[in-house]
Amino acid sequence: MPFPVNTKYIIETEKELGLIFPDNFKTKMTEENGGELMTDDDDWQLFPFFDKSDKKRISRTSNHIVLETNQAKQWDNFPINGIAIASNGSGDFLILLPAKENNKQLGNEIYIWFHETGEIEKIADAIEDLIDK
Secondary structure, three states: OOOOOOHHHHHHHHHHHOOEOOHHHHHHHHHOOOEEEEOOOOEEEEOOOOOOOOHHHHHHOOOOHHHHHHHHOOOOOOOOOOEEEEEOOOOOEEEEOEEOOEEEEEOOOEEEEOOOOOOEEEEEOOHHHHHOO
16 A cells, blocks of 8 residues: 655655655655556556555565666566666566656656567656556
């Protein structure tokens, strides 16, 4: 069950990654840190920001964005600049990539990374496109 997250944990994650998340993604996650997204072909579990406010939240957010991204980068074909934000449970990830005009700012666009081929496919212009499905 998703729950709100204090923005300080989002800021901590941004500092750890050296990247800034899109405002619309931060707003969604501030209200519901995690949850589900749906595409035409799959259901996705959003990775939360690591919330260290108490033991229960630590447990609930143990599969956080930084951990899951670091694990995804163990694959030879995962994009070096990709940030994993969700999984379909079958090895594929939804990812964010840096914006073309600023490599420290993640773009709004959501992509699927296919673990078997390493292909990346844009599936949404922004997180809102997947929430409304």
